[in-house]
Amino acid sequence: MLIQATARRADRVGAKNYGGACLMLTRIKATVPMPRVARRRKVTACALARQCLLAVQAAYLLPLGRAAELTPRTPLPTSAKENTVISDSLHATEYFAIPLSSTVAPHGEAVPLSVDDIAGFPGVVQIYRALRKAHGDQLGPPLLVGGEIRLGLCPSADLAPRSAEAIHASFICTAQELERNANREQPLPLGKVLSDAAAAKVLDAVSTATRKAGTQLFLRTEDSEFVVPTLAPEHFLEARQDEQVQRTDTFQVVGLRRGWRCEPHGLWVGENALPVVLPANDPRWAWEQIHDVLEQPTFLVGTLVRESRSSPWMPGEPSRLERQPQLAVASS
Numbered sequence: 167m168l169i170q171a172t173a174r175r176a177d178r179v180g181a182k183n184y185g186g187a188c189l190m191l192t193r194i195k196a197t198v199p200m201p202r203v204a205r206r207r208k209v210t211a212c213a214l215a216r217q218c219l220l221a222v223q224a225a226y227l228l229p230l231g232r233a234a235e236l237t238p239r240t241p242l243p244t245s246a247k248e249n250t251v252i253s254d255s256l257h258a259t260e261y262f263a264i265p266l267s268s269t270v271a272p273h274g275e276a277v278p279l280s281v282d283d284i285a286g287f288p289g290v291v292q293i294y295r296a297l298r299k300a301h302g303d304q305l306g307p308p309l310l311v312g313g314e315i316r317l318g319l320c321p322s323a324d325l326a327p328r329s330a331e332a333i334h335a336s337f338i339c340t341a342q343e344l345e346r347n348a349n350r351e352q353p354l355p356l357g358k359v360l361s362d363a364a365a366a367k368v369l370d371a372v373s374t375a376t377r378k379a380g381t382q383l384f385l386r387t388e389d390s391e392f393v394v395p396t397l398a399p400e401h402f403l404e405a406r407q408d409e410q411v412q413r414t415d416t417f418q419v420v421g422l423r424r425g426w427r428c429e430p431h432g433l434w435v436g437e438n439a440l441p442v443v444l445p446a447n448d449p450r451w452a453w454e455q456i457h458d459v460l461e462q463p464t465f466l467v468g469t470l471v472r473e474s475r476s477s478p479w480m481p482g483e484p485s486r487l488e489r490q491p492q493l494a495v496a497s498s
Contacts, residue, residue: 252278252307258318260330261306262297263384264290267313277310284308289375290315293383296371300364304328330385334392340365344401353403366402373397412482414469419459419487431456435466442470443478456487463490 266287284290290308297317298305304327306318321327340362347359360366368383373396375381383394421434430446431453444451468485472478 252276252309258306258320260319260385260387262317262319263386264293264315264317264381265313265384266315276316279308279310279315281308284315287315287381288379289371289381292371293368293375293381296364296368300368301328330387330390330392334385334394336362336365337369337392337394341369341395341397341401344369344397348398348401348403356402369395369397370402373399373402411474412469412471413479417466417470419464419466422456422460424453424457433459433466435470440470440479442466443480445480450486451481459487459489464488465490 264287281291281294284294294308294317301319304319304321306320309316309318319328319330319333340360343359343361344356344366347353347356356366357363372381372383372394375383376396377399382396385392385394415436417435417440419433419435420439423432423434425431425446428446431444431451433442433444433456434440435442444456449455465488466481466485467488469482470479470485471482472480
């Protein structure tokens with residue numbers, strides 16, 4: 167069987183050099199006998215390579231004993247338009263590269279890969295999706311070339327062209343913005359500090375893949391190679407204080423509501439008369455403590471919190487009421 171033949175071949179390469187096992191795929195016609203069913207269906211060497219890629223993934227990326235669950239499939243014939251896209255991506259002078267092996271192998275025939283094909287490589291799908299979102303139709307389809315997965319940067323009629331140098335500069339700028347924000351005593355929401363949110367998604371995917379599996383991303387031109395930077399997990403944390411669910415300020419009390427039949431009491435605070443529900447079982451917010459808030463200038467000092475945008479605002483810890491009778495005397 168094709169899976170068994172490929173698994174035996176991969177065993178000789180060695181599980182530790184999984185990337186090396188992938189290198190044989192570009193020379194698959196000479197290393198794996200073509201099955202009879204493949205000859206009857208006239209499956210090309212490129213199609214066989216895709217089948218064997220799935221077989222290698224089954225042998226090394228699925229738990230022992232589950233290799234048979236991944237059945238190799240014959241890809242559908244590609245259209246003329248798809249062949250043009252693949253050719254443009256293969257011959258692109260600027261491209262992203264994800265090495266699968268620490269050794270450099272000679273480039274053989276390019277093997278087109280689907281999203282399902284690359285799903286077995288740790289972190290590669292996440293990197294591809296982040297790049298796709300950032301570059302749209304400029305990003306070519308995944309191709310297995312030699313010992314790496316290549317994603318060409320091709321011209322697009324809908325998007326302005328960006329050079330590899332400009333893309334790399336955006337990665338560096340975004341990494342610096344993330345680092346500066348993470349070093350703040352109270353980080354800001356990422357949407358307020360990033361000049362390129364899509365680049366941040368790529369950096370997050372690459373950093374996670376590198377941290378978990380050692381997967382790296384390179385950006386190459388005809389005479390240059392750039393390493394996409396990786397960052398620590400804390401650089402991607404959102405701000406601790408989200409204005410949608412937490413507000414810290416001094417709010418003037420402008421209204422009071424008494425709750426009956428075990429209902430909580432409430433206040434209206436601030437210029438916009440923001441409704442605030444008071445804790446029912448907290449003695450600090452009992453009716454005896456709040457009934458006179460409208461008789462003199464009173465302020466709610468501290469933080470208002472809520473679980474979600476649809477939840478009511480409530481006083482957080484350590485919010486308190488401050489009365490200022492001297493203001494009432496002065497106004498009279």
